[in-house]
Amino acid sequence: MTKASRVIQLHPQDNVAIALADIAVGEIDQPSGLRALQSVKQGHKIAVQRIAAGSNVLRYGQIIGQAKADIAAGDHVHVQNLGMGDHTQDYGYASQAIPLAPAAELRTFNGYHRADGRVGTRNYLGILTSVNCSGSVAKFIAEAAEKSGLLDDFPNIDGIVPITHGTGCGMASDNEGYATLMRTLSGYAQHPNFGGILLIGLGCEVMQVSALVGGRPIRADGALRYMTIQQEGGTRKTIEKGLAELRGIAELANAATRQPAPVSQLMLGMQCGGSDGYSGITANPALGKASDLLVQQGGTTILSETSEIYGAEHLLTRRAVSEEVGRKLIDRIHWWEDYTARNEGEMDNNPSPGNKRGGLTTILEKSLGAVAKSGAAPLAEVYLFGEQIATKGFVFMDSPGFDPCSVTGQIASGANLIAFTTGRGSVSGYMPTPCIKLATNSDMYARMSEDMDINCGDIITDGISLDEKGRDIFEMFIRIASGEQTKSEDLGFGGVEFVPWQIGAVM
Missing domain, CATH: 2.30.130.110 (Archaeosine Trna-guanine Transglycosylase; Chain: A, domain 4)
Structure with a gap:
């Protein structure tokens, strides 16, 4: 050009x-x-x-x-x-897994050190619900805490986050959907961006509070309390008890202060939403450069949205560290082919009307651009939705392409940062994890600059190199992890974006 x-x-x-x-x-x-x-x-x-x-x-x-x-x-x-047409892929398992050289200079950020060894980038209190039926009461407790000024005495706490959702009952208790929700709720309960958790159930639901907490040390710091509305005696008594429990949790959480931590403690979830024809040229490959920089520091980056790597999975299997890891990814692809077929869908229906208005035509085209977020690092492991991630480096977590659901899984898996590229202008936020928005084109960035953290459109308009933009993104990772607010945090996003993946019959 x-x-x-x-x-x-x-x-x-x-x-x-x-x-x-x-x-x-x-x-x-x-x-x-x-x-x-x-x-x-x-x-x-x-x-x-x-x-x-x-x-x-x-x-x-x-x-x-x-x-x-x-x-x-x-x-x-x-x-x-x-x-779309027919397509076949040569998976070439582990044929291009070239390790990245370690960083010459190891960097740090200021985060919250937790008892389990992980480090948070935020210090929230969470009110986690086991079922939709306890969602309103969780919000009532959060509202009562705000009105009473409960956090005035606890300056080290960022806020109170009610985590409500639309499931937890009307489901089988021993199938894939139940196991997925269990992983998701457990992952949020122990997330390092929460300084403490209050868990609330109704009492008669399928996803029992006792199953979530029974016999397992969910939080090593002990900052977890739980109750059910039925056992407490109804709404008012649960709110009163909840406020008392929150104060006790807040006293524990407030003891945490930001301290230096190695960048290797960062776990980044990478997403794209509202993609356009520029996504695979600007923001996604720039994020891939930043992902590689984080991996070189010993950190972890997560690619997800399995339905949006379809047709590009061969680029990842070739970078897998082993044939076993590569086959795990293809097993998930085959699961998705079956999943969409039995639900009367198809893999090529993914590009949305907005994607198509932005220039994307087939899922193959969209996926090839989406995979650019992964950079060049080897694929170290493949995880299920919400499964706890223990592997350093670049990994994959299975999820739908529906952004709030996919990010929910990444946070449940441990992501303490989210980077989200968008060409059409997606707006969202994901408490307790800060979300950095990357615009793919300068026109949209100019229109929606109050929502976008970084403009990647200048790669085209001003000739900024992918390497330079990748470094800019990486430096923002460190600043945001250390406490700088993202645009979505300033706007107050995060109240409705907890979306567990519902798999199976609703009964």
């Missing part, structure tokens, strides 16, 4: 290029001589050569689908002439 180019061809083998601005019919890109036969919006694809019907369409040097009709050089390539 030259400075005057209106298009960018991402790989020499590609037969499409990406429009860097809206292109009118008949407009000629001077450096390449390519003449647009149709109007092409910014972020969308334009054919750079003739593509016969049934032939592969290539972006990033990879197949993103097949031509549904003959495509001429200069044609707009999108849903009208590009389809």
